[in-house]
Amino acid sequence: MGIRWSSVWTVLGASVVALAFLSAALRGRAWAWVPCVLAAGIVVREVRWSRRRRRPEAGFDEPRR
Numbered sequence: 677m678g679i680r681w682s683s684v685w686t687v688l689g690a691s692v693v694a695l696a697f698l699s700a701a702l703r704g705r706a707w708a709w710v711p712c713v714l715a716a717g718i719v720v721r722e723v724r725w726s727r728r729r730r731r732p733e734a735g736f737d738e739p740r741r
Contacts, residue, residue: 680729683722690718 694715700708 680726683726687719687722690715690722694719 694712697708697712697715701712
């Protein structure tokens, strides 16, 4: 099971977008919070998915047996 490069690029791209909109939001642009939160959610989803993919024998929150 190798690296899934599309997930790596998704995480990097969404991180850049989240940081860009976070800086805009911190400068007073209230509308920038929405895309910032969406991009951060994409990052979290991709990271959790790739971690889950590494250990297919266990369920999401189940301990290994």
